[in-house]
Amino acid sequence: MATSTDGNAPNPPSVERDSIAQPPVLAPDNLEREGSRQLNPVVPVAQNPSQTESANNEPPTTGTPAGEGTLADTGAAGPPSQQKSGKPQVIVRIRPSPNVGNNLFEVDVETKTIQIRVDRDHKSQDPKSRLHPSFIYFPADNVLENSSQDDTFNVVASEIVEKAMQGTPGMIVAVGPEVSGKTFSLFGLSGRYRNRGIIARSLEKLFEIKDRKKEETDFKFGIGIIEVRREKIRDLLTLGPYEINDVGDRGPKGMYIEEVDCLEHGLGLLLRALIGQKLIHQEAAFERFHTIVYMDIVAISPTAPDLIQFYSRITFAEIASAPDQKSDLEPSFSGTPMSTDNCAPPPPPKIETKFKTKQGIFPSRRCCNPGYTSGPLAESIAVRRDIFALEQIFLKANEMQKIKKYFAKLEELGLAMIASEKRRYTTGHNVRQNKLAHCLKDILDGVTEIRILLHVRPDKAYLRSSLEAMRFAERARLVPANLDGGSTKRVGTGLGRTEDQILHEVITNIAPDLMNSSNVENLTNEKMKGIQEQAVRYFENNIDSMKICSKEKVKLMFENFRVLWNFLWELELNVSLRKAQEDMKLALAAQASSAAWTVAGDDDDGLRNQSNANLVNKKSTMRRMKKEKAKKKKDKKRESMEFKVAEEKRPSTQPNVEGQASSGEGGEARKLSGSGGSGKGEEKKRSLQPPGVPGQEQEGGDGIQVTFSATNVVPFEGEPPPPTEPIPQVVAPPSTPGEEQKRESSVLGAPRSQAILVERQASTVKGIGGSLPVTPVIQGGEEGGAVATPSGVLPTDSSVGGEGAQEEVKVSSEEERAALAAKLEQQISSNFEEMKKIARRQAFHLLRAGVKRPQWMSLF
Numbered sequence: 001m002a003t004s005t006d007g008n009a010p011n012p013p014s015v016e017r018d019s020i021a022q023p024p025v026l027a028p029d030n031l032e033r034e035g036s037r038q039l040n041p042v043v044p045v046a047q048n049p050s051q052t053e054s055a056n057n058e059p060p061t062t063g064t065p066a067g068e069g070t071l072a073d074t075g076a077a078g079p080p081s082q083q084k085s086g087k088p089q090v091i092v093r094i095r096p097s098p099n100v101g102n103n104l105f106e107v108d109v110e111t112k113t114i115q116i117r118v119d120r121d122h123k124s125q126d127p128k129s130r131l132h133p134s135f136i137y138f139p140a141d142n143v144l145e146n147s148s149q150d151d152t153f154n155v156v157a158s159e160i161v162e163k164a165m166q167g168t169p170g171m172i173v174a175v176g177p178e179v180s181g182k183t184f185s186l187f188g189l190s191g192r193y194r195n196r197g198i199i200a201r202s203l204e205k206l207f208e209i210k211d212r213k214k215e216e217t218d219f220k221f222g223i224g225i226i227e228v229r230r231e232k233i234r235d236l237l238t239l240g241p242y243e244i245n246d247v248g249d250r251g252p253k254g255m256y257i258e259e260v261d262c263l264e265h266g267l268g269l270l271l272r273a274l275i276g277q278k279l280i281h282q283e284a285a286f287e288r289f290h291t292i293v294y295m296d297i298v299a300i301s302p303t304a305p306d307l308i309q310f311y312s313r314i315t316f317a318e319i320a321s322a323p324d325q326k327s328d329l330e331p332s333f334s335g336t337p338m339s340t341d342n343c344a345p346p347p348p349p350k351i352e353t354k355f356k357t358k359q360g361i362f363p364s365r366r367c368c369n370p371g372y373t374s375g376p377l378a379e380s381i382a383v384r385r386d387i388f389a390l391e392q393i394f395l396k397a398n399e400m401q402k403i404k405k406y407f408a409k410l411e412e413l414g415l416a417m418i419a420s421e422k423r424r425y426t427t428g429h430n431v432r433q434n435k436l437a438h439c440l441k442d443i444l445d446g447v448t449e450i451r452i453l454l455h456v457r458p459d460k461a462y463l464r465s466s467l468e469a470m471r472f473a474e475r476a477r478l479v480p481a482n483l484d485g486g487s488t489k490r491v492g493t494g495l496g497r498t499e500d501q502i503l504h505e506v507i508t509n510i511a512p513d514l515m516n517s518s519n520v521e522n523l524t525n526e527k528m529k530g531i532q533e534q535a536v537r538y539f540e541n542n543i544d545s546m547k548i549c550s551k552e553k554v555k556l557m558f559e560n561f562r563v564l565w566n567f568l569w570e571l572e573l574n575v576s577l578r579k580a581q582e583d584m585k586l587a588l589a590a591q592a593s594s595a596a597w598t599v600a601g602d603d604d605d606g607l608r609n610q611s612n613a614n615l616v617n618k619k620s621t622m623r624r625m626k627k628e629k630a631k632k633k634k635d636k637k638r639e640s641m642e643f644k645v646a647e648e649k650r651p652s653t654q655p656n657v658e659g660q661a662s663s664g665e666g667g668e669a670r671k672l673s674g675s676g677g678s679g680k681g682e683e684k685k686r687s688l689q690p691p692g693v694p695g696q697e698q699e700g701g702d703g704i705q706v707t708f709s710a711t712n713v714v715p716f717e718g719e720p721p722p723p724t725e726p727i728p729q730v731v732a733p734p735s736t737p738g739e740e741q742k743r744e745s746s747v748l749g750a751p752r753s754q755a756i757l758v759e760r761q762a763s764t765v766k767g768i769g770g771s772l773p774v775t776p777v778i779q780g781g782e783e784g785g786a787v788a789t790p791s792g793v794l795p796t797d798s799s800v801g802g803e804g805a806q807e808e809v810k811v812s813s814e815e816e817r818a819a820l821a822a823k824l825e826q827q828i829s830s831n832f833e834e835m836k837k838i839a840r841r842q843a844f845h846l847l848r849a850g851v852k853r854p855q856w857m858s859l860f
């Protein structure tokens with residue numbers, strides 16, 4: 001426990017929190033007071049009641065301010081072992097100074113507390129406050145006094161490096177007053193390897209672990225170094241101008257990250273950046289800048305070089321300090337020639353403006369402060385603004401965590417409606433408003449291990465900036481740890497699992513069926529959609545539980561999703577492909593049927609198309625047939641009515657008119673009365689008879705009789721049989737030998753239509769009988785000419801025409817069917833590319849129509 005040399009105040013007095021002053025930005029009037037060296041008991045605490053409350057609700061280990069003149073009640077400060085895992089830790093490093101142990105700064109290494117005596121404001125109205133000095137107690141997680149560089153590394157960074165090599169990102173932020181040793185701690189003393197800093201030692205350790213783990217994992221390291229100054233970012237590895245304008249998921253956009261092959265390479269990069277930075281700023285020593293080093297770690301599987309196990313990063317940030325002394329802000333401080341630019345600006349010009357009111361136009365004198373655009377004061381203000389912005393973000397993060405907890409409680413109580421409002425509170429932390437905050441945004445992701453290395457310079461002249469640094473550290477400690485509270489195994493790397501583990505898990509969890517390829521064939525579109533929806537749900541849930549802090553953190557997961565999605569896509573494609581194959585078969589069958597019609601002598605387009613339509617779309621055929629039936633019925637009714645009317649008008653002696661519709665073989669007299677039920681077959685004959693084809697009603701024409709046989713197309717396996725459509729049998733009438741010859745010659749040399757006509761007259765085709773007939777080729781010419789089909793050559797007996805006899809061609813044997821099927825397969829495979837296109841299109845529409853694309857899919 002620290003003891004006061006004063007002895008008057010052994011315990012810190014507790015004071016009202018509201019009375020705590022806060023000096024966020026050094027304003028010109030504050031400078032005046034600084035000049036007179038009258039220090040207020042400046043205490044860095046929360047600024048508004050909500051912030052104060054949030055600070056107050058934190059666990060005691062955070063050392064929240066407990067009263068005026070105190071940073072914390074030391075009694076409440078817990079040992080660092082009680083520190084929640086993942087919470088930012090503050091480690092204080094005291095710069096060696098003869099002033100340590102004076103009555104101003106006291107360090108108690110045992111309790112890890114720093115006690116700072118702050119003189120009372122003797123101008124205060126409160127008589128009590130004039131009597132005793134105040135004490136500020138700062139409980140740290142660790143205190144380093146007279147520690148070596150190696151000790152500092154071990155305490156601050158060793159654990160961070162180890163965790164980073166396991167996938168947990170880390171960050172070390174060095175803050176403190178001027179010349180307090182920030183650069184010394186992080187970078188070391190240039191030219192003295194013995195005094196190398198934390199970064200160099202971290203690099204050493206990285207390579208050490210890499211060597212140790214080379215059997216399990218192949219690590220790759222990269223380094224990027226930037227400088228942030230007055231809302232501008234410069235790449236220190238390229239040493240160009242301030243040209244980085246934005247910050248992305250993996251840090252500043254366009255930052256050059258060089259892969260580090262060995263330790264010497266990494267140290268060389270560091271040295272190069274530091275020397276370059278020094279050279280750039282040597283002209284203007286008053287310039288203040290923050291330096292950030294990003295050390296990237298990529299873990300790769302040694303067996304599969306494409307498989308990235310995890311990304312990780314250690315960020316080292318040196319936060320610039322604002323000049324504390326008024327003398328530092330004088331233009332002469334920089335050593336550069338005196339210029340109006342480098343000192344406090346001239347009095348702001350007064351701008352005359354006029355403004356209109358109802359009463360008239362009035363001149364207005366409005367002062368316009370152009371601000372400090374350059375010089376030490378401008379630098380100082382810029383630095384303080386950056387620090388202040390970071391602090392505000394810390395406080396906001398803390399507040400947000402409280403709100404989350406509050407809404408979780410509401411949800412527990414069943415007030416989900418109100419709890420759903422929480423979305424409003426989860427939209428970022430305004431890190432974009434400040435470049436430094438944006439570069440260090442990982443501090444808020446809830447997964448990064450954070451260490452604040454607070455440097456204290458135990459001199460009275462630097463008291464104010466030391467206190468400011470303490471305030472920063474205090475607020476950084478408010479940043480919530482892992483939101484689940486406790487687990488040190490962090491994400492950023494797919495919850496510590498490797499990609500293939502995740503993928504395997506996903507597939508086995510959501511689609512065990514899919515693992516068995518034999519089941520793929522049986523997947524229907526509905527099932528596929530179900531699986532996809534399940535996958536989407538799985539990922540949505542997973543995302544909810546994954547604490548998405550940045551897009552980068554979930555990129556790995558999306559990679560996995562993409563793999564799974566493609567997998568499902570392939571399966572869906574298979575199903576669609578099958579469907580397309582069937583469609584294609586059907587189309588080919590239709591084509592073949594059309595050819596058969598042609599062979600049968602019916603070259604009437606209308607009828608052929610009708611036949612094709614029947615095969616391709618059975619439903620429409622059925623519908624059409626129904627319609628025709630209804631129409632016929634209607635016609636019949638109408639005719640019968642007409643007949644009745646005519647009958648009534650006719651004298652009874654007049655004989656009934658009988659429609660002798662057809663004659664010859666199988667011909668039946670068609671009675672117009674309809675009462676005789678001349679038969680459906682007869683009606684059908686009439687309806688299906690193509691126009692222009694001589695039929696039963698053309699008695700006495702060339703004597704051609706048309707009869708019907710079963711359809712010539714046998715359905716596919718598993719397909720319902722197509723509606724039986726009668727095919728007209730063309731029975732040639734008896735003809736003379738001259739005519740016979742004429743027909744034969746037509747088949748041989750005449751144009752196709754004539755040949756077909758002759759063929760029709762000469763032969764009777766009752767159906768091909770093969771399963772999948774295709775376009776036939778007329779080969780005939782000799783007696784008994786033939787029609788070539790895939791199943792073989794169908795004889796066309798010309799003799800039958802002469803005698804009027806019929807011979808049915810039967811080609812329905814098993815071998816022929818097999819041959820036809822083989823032929824079809826061949827045709828399908830030749831059309832495979834086309835089918836694939838169709839399938840792809842179908843799959844695309846399916847996917848579009850079936851699965852609602854979740855919003856977060858737009859992330860990739």
Ligand SMILES: Nc1ncnc2c1ncn2[C@@H]1O[C@H](COP(=O)(O)OP(=O)(O)OP(=O)(O)O)[C@@H](O)[C@H]1O
Nearest residue numbers: 094095096176177178179180181182183184185321
């Ligand atoms: N713990 C320490 N042990 C020994 N020397 C130290 C220690 N801390 C700082 N110093 C010395 O103080 C000097 C200034 O330190 P350094 O430049 O690191 O301060 P700084 O905080 O980075 O300053 P600035 O804010 O100006 O960048 C260094 O040359 C270093 O030798």
